[in-house]
Amino acid sequence: MEFRKTTLDNGLTVIGEVNPAAQSAAIGFFVRTGARDETAEINGVSHFLEHMLFKGSDRLSALEVNEAFDRTGAKFNAFTSEENTVYYAAVLPRFLPEVTELWTELLRPALRQSDFDLEKNVILEEIAMYKDTPHFDVMDKCRALHFGLHPCGASVLGTNESITGLTAEAMRMYFNMRYSPDNIVAACCGNLDFDAICRLIEKRCGGWTATEARRALSYYGGTGQKEREERANLVREHICLMSAGVSMQDERRFAMSLLAAIVGDDTGSRYFWELVDPAIAETAVMQAESMDGVGAMYSFIRCGPRDAQRVYEIVGRIFEDVAANGVTEAELEAARNKVLSALTIKSEQPMGRLVSLGFNWVYGREYRSVADDVAAVRKVTVDDVNALIGEFDLRKFTRYAIGPAGEAAGD
Numbered sequence: 001m002e003f004r005k006t007t008l009d010n011g012l013t014v015i016g017e018v019n020p021a022a023q024s025a026a027i028g029f030f031v032r033t034g035a036r037d038e039t040a041e042i043n044g045v046s047h048f049l050e051h052m053l054f055k056g057s058d059r060l061s062a063l064e065v066n067e068a069f070d071r072t073g074a075k076f077n078a079f080t081s082e083e084n085t086v087y088y089a090a091v092l093p094r095f096l097p098e099v100t101e102l103w104t105e106l107l108r109p110a111l112r113q114s115d116f117d118l119e120k121n122v123i124l125e126e127i128a129m130y131k132d133t134p135h136f137d138v139m140d141k142c143r144a145l146h147f148g149l150h151p152c153g154a155s156v157l158g159t160n161e162s163i164t165g166l167t168a169e170a171m172r173m174y175f176n177m178r179y180s181p182d183n184i185v186a187a188c189c190g191n192l193d194f195d196a197i198c199r200l201i202e203k204r205c206g207g208w209t210a211t212e213a214r215r216a217l218s219y220y221g222g223t224g225q226k227e228r229e230e231r232a233n234l235v236r237e238h239i240c241l242m243s244a245g246v247s248m249q250d251e252r253r254f255a256m257s258l259l260a261a262i263v264g265d266d267t268g269s270r271y272f273w274e275l276v277d278p279a280i281a282e283t284a285v286m287q288a289e290s291m292d293g294v295g296a297m298y299s300f301i302r303c304g305p306r307d308a309q310r311v312y313e314i315v316g317r318i319f320e321d322v323a324a325n326g327v328t329e330a331e332l333e334a335a336r337n338k339v340l341s342a343l344t345i346k347s348e349q350p351m352g353r354l355v356s357l358g359f360n361w362v363y364g365r366e367y368r369s370v371a372d373d374v375a376a377v378r379k380v381t382v383d384d385v386n387a388l389i390g391e392f393d394l395r396k397f398t399r400y401a402i403g404p405a406g407e408a409a410g411d
Helices: 045-053 062-072 093-106 113-131 134-147 160-165 168-178 194-205 253-264 270-276 305-325 329-347 350-364 370-378 382-391
Strands: 002-007 013-018 025-031 075-080 085-091 184-190 226-231 237-245 283-290 295-303 398-404
Touching: 013 194, 013 350, 025 093, 025 350, 045 075, 045 085, 045 113, 045 168, 062 085, 062 093, 085 093, 085 350, 093 184, 093 194, 113 134, 113 160, 113 168, 134 226, 134 237, 134 295, 134 398, 184 194, 184 350, 237 283, 237 305, 253 270, 253 283, 253 295, 253 329, 253 370, 253 382, 270 283, 270 295, 270 305, 295 305, 305 382, 305 398, 329 350, 329 370, 329 382, 350 370
Parallel strands: 013 184, 226 398
Antiparallel strands: 002 013, 025 085, 025 184, 075 085, 237 295, 237 398, 283 295
């Protein structure tokens, strides 16, 4: 495989991992914008914009957009997070230029008032749908509680109030600032002609004007607050815990992912043996999330409301033991094998490799091969994980729970 990179005069960066032996190719446009870049008044606009791009450009209607992708057999979509909006497609190699050109067309959308008015109702329905999904809702609310006034606490979907009050003109202003070429990375991987893709992107995007989009970065350790919300229509307790972690710019993120697997993988972890296997909780998992300049460890646990207090006591004991005694070599080795399996299997899928390629450049301005990430995971030691535990204390967590009204649900 060969890594290639070029930057247009307006700042748009094109990167590629060329693999002539691959049977597929993928392209993604990584726009460094998300919920953390919004104000409260326009919260949710990044996700709303993602929807609007599929409504078409001045040249293409929404129907024509779908027909164009359909002709190529592309596996295409987009997603918005707290920090990024990503548009991607995986295709047979011969269709890569066509879908690349299509994305460059859509990245300068029409943003028609009629489409905006229609899609606003779709977004409001999506917000309502996720409020009816306790797993999602408890994570979203715990994140907001944990980060407080820090921008990483903003909801990706926005609120009923912010979306209802959003105007098409405010969206256009946000688009003009954040969808700047110097805030976009075009990443491609697989069996492709990198020079030809660069020429195409230069032709289509070289005239875009840069606005020098910025993002303020700051570390935050969390509020440590604890709240519970009651809902009459629930029968299970949904619990989220969140504590501080390392950023995407910190090499210790690999140690953090191993710690999360040791404590909360869905099989064989401490959570599994002490909560799930004895049927005290039906689900108990921990994940590590590294972001721009900040990070978090978060757990999701679902149990009966009358078991919540017992769950809190067991989690407390797990965290106390981790803090006092650290992790063992056996735990680290098992976690390492799980993380490496997930990493390598993901890398064999075009989208898995594309996302890794793109985000490594967005966050670190570096190319990392699969071998680089494998080596980084392999070199993590027990001392590395235990040092991380000493700095990022799992016991100092924020907690949000959603459960049935009138049930005993712990302190």
